[in-house]
Amino acid sequence: METVPLTDLAAVIRSKNAGPYELTVDILFKNRDDYEFMKEINYFDRKLFARLYGIGIDKIIALVHFDPASAIKCTMVRPVISGSPGDTDVYGAQQHAPILGLKVPAPVPRKSSVIIR
């Protein structure tokens, strides 16, 4: 299977708190078709994020495909509550790095975008 670095397809990859008990990561695609392709093959699922972060699938609170922003969002339980003893990232803003290294299936051109003359 042909793969491409996710960083070639994504405009934004970020992490942040969603309240003090949750960590949420967003992947925003540059291009609608690439997003639709990923959604169709269901590449980004709960299992993938559980593996990337080395956590149980029960720690994934939400996995959402958000069409208006061509975006995939995964929200998980913070291992330590924001700012509690042992926390390492109060805002949760530097927890996105494991996603940056992903190689994802190369999107195939969609039928609708193939022009036959």
Added chain:
Amino acid sequence: MRNAGYKVLSPTAILGYGFPEKSFKAGVESRPDCIAVDAGSTDPGPYYLGAGKSFTSRAAVKRDLEFMLAAAMELSVPCIIGTAGGCGAREHVEWNESIIREIARSKGYSFRMAVIHADVSGEDAARALRLGKLHPLHPAPEIDEEEIAKSIRIVAQMGAEPVIKALEMDCSVILCGRCYDPIPFAAPALKRGFDPGLAVHMGKILECASIAATPGSGSDCVMGSLYEDCFELESLNPQRQFTAVSTAAHTLYEKTDPYRLPGPGGTLDLMETRFEGLEGGRVRVSGTGFIASDPYTVKLEGVKSAGFRTISIAGIRDPILIDSIDSVLDSVTKQVRGDTGFTGALLFHVYGKDGVMGALEPERTRASHELGLVMEVIAPDQEEANTVCSFFRSTLLHYGYPRRISTAGNLALLYSPSDISCGRVYEFNIYHLMEVDDPKSLFPIKVYEVS
């Protein structure tokens, strides 16, 4: 363009983050019906609620408020501030109130001001728990009365109802304690009978001001215009634009699930929301619904003390020590606990290895050629934290690990003094929904004639 039924000016993402005077002036010139700002966030962590301090500077908050109050006086429109002082507890509200009074005195303003507190007593929270009206917000754990009693401060996020009440009393400056972020922007519109889905969704974006524009900024002004069937957003700085994507993308920001945004009294439903780019760098949003909850619930936030912290910062450059860092730190921790009998928090943060991601770090095999180390002790009092941290540092400094060649010292200590007392440490211990019969009952409104 149609006449907006309601226009609200959002100067900045957090009161005290500032805004360009030019953008603000452009906003005032288009005559908004309200000037509103959100001043709060839980993002800076539990310290500020626990200590009763603001995470923004007094001078910066005063500067922003001087512009906002001057414009509100000039236009005779309300100026509404949500989550005063960053956390919205009594100390934060009083801090912000003193700034407002100071400005009014020096500028000679007179106005009617509402101050709405949002503190919840431990007894009230415990009573709600006993009545089965206090529920943890997943993934926060269940709590008992003993845990509630440990809370130093508890605040509840108010909905629109107390703010609407203050507007009905003709208050032109409304200073709110802890408040659901969209409310200062949405309350006047809700009072006028606008659709709650659209009014609250507009507030949800405006509370971050220009963060939802492109290029984004936390310190620039936005005008929101609400109509019967949609709302529109416009940057007041021609260098920024709202696009369908920038606005939709912002809906993801800091949220669990962008389709469902819960708040006091109900949930925004974005399943049918449409984001439409318009000419002139504007965006139109429509289709957002609001599902009222029964019973009405408000979110409680509480913090407790976790003790006192002392830290010491050092670097490590010796490759032999870096190779065996995990086992060395493990042995040193055991030795310190054995020597001191200390059972509290003894923590290492190893930058260059897993200092940023901790347990979530997938890279377990590689370490940098140098490591940054933060030794941390949290004890019941500062003196004990200092003592244990001192042991911790000195034990590691001279620890004779296997294959050691460098016998003079294991740490490049960053400072003299090497140890830093950090004071009290707080942690969130309440993050719960409380059922209320009356959305206003928790939020007493005090009305003052300021002159």
